[in-house]
Structure formats: C-alpha cells, structure tokens
Amino acid sequence: MDKIIESITEWLKEFFIGAIQTNLSTMFNDVNTKVGTIAGEVGQTPQGWNASIFNMIKNLSDNVILPIAGIIITYVLCYELIHLVMEKNHGNDMEFWEFFVYFVKMWIAVWILSHTFDITMAVFDIGQHIVSSASGVISSSSAIDASSVIAQMTASMDSMELSELLLLMVETWIVGFGMKILSVLITVILYGRMIEIYLYCSVAPIPFATVCNREWGTIGTNYFKGLFALAFQGFFIMVCVGIYAVLINSMTISSDVHMALFSIMAYTIVLCFSLFHTGTLSKSVFNAH
Numbered sequence: 001m002d003k004i005i006e007s008i009t010e011w012l013k014e015f016f017i018g019a020i021q022t023n024l025s026t027m028f029n030d031v032n033t034k035v036g037t038i039a040g041e042v043g044q045t046p047q048g049w050n051a052s053i054f055n056m057i058k059n060l061s062d063n064v065i066l067p068i069a070g071i072i073i074t075y076v077l078c079y080e081l082i083h084l085v086m087e088k089n090h091g092n093d094m095e096f097w098e099f100f101v102y103f104v105k106m107w108i109a110v111w112i113l114s115h116t117f118d119i120t121m122a123v124f125d126i127g128q129h130i131v132s133s134a135s136g137v138i139s140s141s142s143a144i145d146a147s148s149v150i151a152q153m154t155a156s157m158d159s160m161e162l163s164e165l166l167l168l169m170v171e172t173w174i175v176g177f178g179m180k181i182l183s184v185l186i187t188v189i190l191y192g193r194m195i196e197i198y199l200y201c202s203v204a205p206i207p208f209a210t211v212c213n214r215e216w217g218t219i220g221t222n223y224f225k226g227l228f229a230l231a232f233q234g235f236f237i238m239v240c241v242g243i244y245a246v247l248i249n250s251m252t253i254s255s256d257v258h259m260a261l262f263s264i265m266a267y268t269i270v271l272c273f274s275l276f277h278t279g280t281l282s283k284s285v286f287n288a289h
Contacts, residue, residue, distance in 0.1 A: 009162060012162055013162060013165060016162070016165035016166060016168075016169050017165065019169050019172075020165070020168055020169050020172050023169070023172035023173055023176050024172055024176075026176060027172065027175060027176035027179050033183075037190075038186070038190065038237060038238075038241050039131070039135050039238060039241065041190045041194075042131055042190065042193070042233075042234035042237045042238065043128055043131040043132055043135065043234065044128070044194075045121065045124045045125060045127075045128050046121065046124055046194070046197050046198060046201060047121065049194050050194075053198060054198070057198050057201055057202045058117060058201075060202050061116070061117065061201065061202050061203070061204060061205060065202065065203055065204075065205045065206060066113075066116075066205045068205075068206060069113060069116075069205030069206050069208065069209040070113075070209075072206060072209040072210065073109060073110070073113055073209035073210075076109075076209065076210060076212075076213045076216055077106050077109065077213075079213075080102070080105075080213055080214075081102060084098070084102060105212050106212075108212055109209070109211070109212035109213075112208055112211060112212070113205060113208050113209055116204045116205045116208045117201070117204065119208070120200075120201055120204050120227065123224075123227045123228060123231050124197070124227075124230075124231050126231060127228075127230075127231025127232060127234050127235070128234075130231075130232065130234070130235050131234040131235055131238055134235055134238040134239070134242075135238060171261055171262075172261065175261050175262065175264075175265045178265055179265060179268060182265075182268050182269065182271075182272045185272050185276075186271075186272060186275060189272075189275045189276060193230070193233060193234075193279065196230060196279075197230050200223075200226060200227060200230060204223075206219075207219050207220045207222075207223030207224075208220060208223075211224075222288060222289065225283075225286045225287060225288035226283070226286075226288040228286050228288075229279075229282040229283045229285070229286040229288045230279075230282070232282050232285070232286070233278050233279055233282040236278040236281055236282055237275055237278050240271060240274040240275055240278065241271070243271075243274075244267060244268075244270070244271040247267045247270075248264070248267060
C-alpha cells in the first residue's frame with residue numbers, strides 16, 4: 001500500500017513539475033518574442049511599417065486635405081498682405097524691399113506646402129536613425145534565458161511537497177496569463193503609436209499652410225513639435241527596453257521560486273507601464289500639446 005501511495009505521489013509530482021515547466025517555457029517565450037520585436041517596430045518609418053496604409057493616408061492628404069490647405073494658405077497670405085499694407089499707412093510708406101520680403105515669404109510658404117510629405121517623412125527618418133543608433137548602444141539582451149531559469153527552478157521544485165507544487169502550478173498559470181495580457185498591451189502601445197503617426201500625417205498640409213504667418217504660425221509650430229515628439233517617442237521606448245534588459249539580466253533565481261516568478265512579472269509590468277507613458281514624456285520634452 002505504501003508503495004502504491006509513493007508511486008502515485010511520484011507520478012503527481014512529475015505531472016506538476018512538467019506542467020510548471022510547460023507554463024514557464026510558454027510564458028518566457030511570449031515575453032521574449034514581444035520584447036524582441038519592439039526595436040524593430042519603433043524603428044520603422046510610416047512608409048516602411050505598412051506601405052498600403054501609408055499610400056492611403058498620402059492619397060487622403062493630397063486629394064482631400066491639400067485643397068483645404070490651399071484655401072487656408074491663400075487666406076493667410078492675403079490677410080498678411082492686407083495687414084502689411086494697413087501698417088504702412090495704406091501702402092504709402094511701403095518700400096520695395098518690404099514687398100520683396102513678402103513675396104519671398106509667400107514663395108517659401110507655397111514651397112513648404114507642396115513638399116509637406118517630404119518634410120514630414122524627413123522628421124521620421126531622423127527618428128529612425130536615432131532608434132537604430134540607440135539599438136547599438138543598448139547592447140544588453142532583454143531576452144530571458146528560459147532553459148537556464150527553468151533548470152534553476154526545477155532544482156528547487158524537486159524538494160517541494162505536492163501541495164506546494166500544486167500552488168506553484170496555479171501561480172505559473174496566473175502569471176503566464178498575466179504575461180499574455182501584458183504582451184497584448186505592448187502590441188497596443190506599438191500599434192497605437194503608428195496609428196497616431198498616420199493620423200498626424202493625414203492632416204499635415206493644414207498646419208503646414210500656417211507656418212509662415214506670425215499670428216497663425218503657432219498652429220504649424222505646435223504641429224512640428226508633435227511630429228518630433230512622435231519621432232523621439234521611439235527613442236524613449238528603446239530606453240525603457242534597455243532598463244528592462246538590465247533588470248532582467250541582473251536578476252538571480254533564488255530558492256524562493258514564488259518570489260522569482262512574481263519578480264519577472266513585476267519587471268514586465270513596469271516595462272508596460274513605462275511604455276504607456278513614453279508618449280506623454282516625449283510631448284512634455286518638446287512642449288507639444
């Protein structure tokens with residue numbers, strides 16, 4: 001009878017340990033895969049991330065928004081000319097060079113409007129270069145060595161009782177489920193940033209139409225700040241991944257397997273929370289609103 005109970009106990013123990021190992025392997029692979037894609041995602045330019053969406057946004061901008069921007073820039077330039085004439089005693093005190101400066105400004109405004117997408121994409125090319133450079137500096141790997149961690153945990157599990165193994169199996173399932181949710185949230189953050197970039201690009205001609213006017217120029221200036229904030233958000237995301245890498249790689253699996261599990265989840269929660277705030281931080285740095 002004792003041998004039967006012992007055999008059943010051994011079988012249950014092996015079953016629990018196998019289930020825990022499977023949960024751990026799945027959990028770590030999910031996080032490694034998602035974190036590993038962050039650098040590639042944030043380093044993409046709008047045209048490189050999805051060419052079909054980019055072409056649709058460009059067509060909308062050229063065919064829908066640009067005509068409206070043409071009306072706005074016409075109004076802005078006419079308003080500025082009228083204001084200039086009124087300031088100079090209805091034109092009686094105006095000199096030739098003032099007309100020349102006005103026409104140069106008008107030419108610059110029209111040139112900027114006609115090259116809206118080229119200028120906008122140049123901003124994100126700068127952001128891509130910065131992210132690529134940051135990837136080289138952040139040389140630490142953020143990947144968790146699943147085989148090593150599982151081996152360390154298995155050594156600790158061999159001495160556990162059935163009740164503790166059952167508890168640990170439930171914990172790994174809960175933590176693994178939480179990690180899947182965090183993985184989805186990271187995807188939401190990355191995709192949300194790209195969608196925000198496309199939305200910004202779709203209306204680019206309207207703020208570009210105002211940049212050369214003293215009174216209306218704040219619209220265009222703030223738009224440029226927002227563009228640079230979105231471009232540099234990728235850099236802040238890379239910094240968050242670098243910090244996460246240092247935390248994960250400096251972590252040691254002690255005899256307290258439960259603490260190790262929840263420490264890994266806590267670090268990933270911190271990463272997700274930090275990624276959510278990179279947009280606000282970037283806009284704060286560039287004073288964009």
